[in-house]
Amino acid sequence: MFAAILVNGLVLSGIYGMLALGFALTYGVARILNLAHTAFYMVAAYALFFFLGWTGFAGAALLGVLVVLLLALAAYGLLLEPLREHEATVLIVTIALALLLQEVVLLLFGGHFRSVPALLPGYVEVLGVRVAQQALLALGFAAAVLLAAWALLKGTRLGLGIRAAAQDQEAAELVGISLSRAGYWAVGLGALLAALAGLAVAPMATLEPHMWNPPLLVVLAAVVLGGLGSLPGALSGALVLAFAEVLVVNLVPGGAFLRTAVALFIMVLVLVARPEGLFGVGFAEER
């Protein structure tokens, strides 16, 4: 049982972490709590599904990323940037945007369940536990994307500019950083991560117009648990939630439906003890 918990927990952490990363980045650097994040993930998955009918995986993935980037940047320019100072309004606008995307997908593709073929079909046995190869690919992909995002933010002038804008907007402007441009970059990067998560997770997910709802809850819980805006925090939150879920399924099979509820309860317990989340303060200081 230990091996099953370990392996399944790690795989689920990779999927949740992939989704939580972009959300945390958008909030961390642009201070936008984008509740349409998982809707972008859904659009990427549907775009991949649609373009696979026309071209190969690489082409379809590229087109999917482009669609999401265009959508996100247009939404930022037209809807979010003018309202950026009003956090509650931004929150509501992003929910409205997510619902709008859901309805558009429903209109274009109907309510049928769809699937995207796995890049790596089949399974391998890890410590005697069967794991889909696609899940391992997603796990590796999540790790690579995390490293790339980290390198971009920490090791380039662009990353420095984005972080500076997030830390102190007036000071950043004084040294010649365009806040508007930094915002576009942050939202673009967040959307790119959502799209990449969509591409990695889509072959393991069931495509339907409400598929953005369940991960949104997990993503929100993961980033709040880890500390809003913290990238390592988001990943730690995803890890805790994933293992909590897998533990529930394995230890209380008859209560498997409680997996998300138990995970969220753990989040509440952690927040009671540490209101800023696991990495909230650490990340603020680090910035």
Add this chain to the structure above:
Amino acid sequence: MLRISMSKWLTLGGLAVLTSLAWAQTLRIGVVGPMAFVQGAHMWYGATLAAEEINRAGGIQVGDRRYRIELLRVDTNEMLSVTDAATAVERAITAQRVDFLVGGFRSEAVLAMTEVAADYKRIFIITGAGLDGILAGRVDRNYERFKYLFRVSPNRSSDLARTSLLLLGEVVQAVRQQLGIPRPKVAILAERAAWADPLVETATRLIAAPPPQGYGAEVAGTWRPSAVATDVTSELTAIQRAGAQVIYTVLSGPVGVPFGRDWGRLRIPAAPVGINVEAQQETWLKATDNLGNYVATLSSLAPGVAITPKTIPFITSFQARFKEFPIYTASGAYGALYVLADALNRAGTLDVEAVVKALEATDLVGPSGRIVFDKTHDVTWGPGFTTGLGVQWVGNRMQAFWPRNWRVGDKVISYAGVRPYQLPPWVVEAWRR
């Protein structure tokens, strides 16, 4: 100038009279369902097919008048909102002035919609929701209010449970005979929903009970994921670890798709059988990335299986017209229109009380079986009535495996086109002794 105007007015007046006469001879039937989803779309298709056939044959003879059917598409949005569903039905009755209602899919929404129908004393023939309590406890206990409600499909949940347990018995027997395992282990995977609870309880008892009352098998464990879970990998690996050879599924929600996909992808060595509503649909293999082969479920129709003489002609016409294989809501709506037409014809009047009485006396063969209503206005389950089918996905197509030599008393029930059940090859490979 005046004469020309007069003649124009006369012509227009004549047309208006003719139109109003034609209007008076039209029956407006509201087809209510979640039209953006396959369940609602197929209700509409099934009703459309029946209406076209009936109209082509001259309409419905009611007394000395003949009526054409006019269908109204009522999108209830019931998957997302029960309130929307009730409002849609009220609008259909008051604004669109429908005479009869056919459809309904989600049980919670159908409970609300049928309250509205009862308020307005409109006959509502249910074609998609299975909850027992939609009719039981309402029609029998408060007949005057709920006598307008009838159900042609599916069979009520408790009857679906009976069929699904018969299917489980077939698979347990296959494991015993083909794999040489005298006491197979059965895992129960049931979504967390009120309708599934009695099935879990009955299955747990029946699996462990010695034959002939039970199956003489062993319960390997019970897993209860959410009906909307998107990942059941942990449940499946736990089932594998528990050493189960069979998985009894009780899944009506979207969780059925990730179950089929993950089960096929991980080649879990346990044969799934029971209820998986998603596996009843033609889109099953597409939805599961072609990994859902060998999944077995209760269903109402299968390609090439003649449940009644009307089954194959219905499937053929449906596929020719809509290019899809019909699900149970399609055959239900199709059957409902014929049931209504037959009752109106026998009643000889549009008086709702007389039509209710005529509907109660229905005995009509539809595409999914013989439709006879019981005292709660529910379609009767059993051999010679409506039972459903056991279907399995084999070689990328759906085929029926039950009823095949089903013995009930001195009767043996088999439908033409039913083939033997096939254990998944990786289950055979893992367990053959």
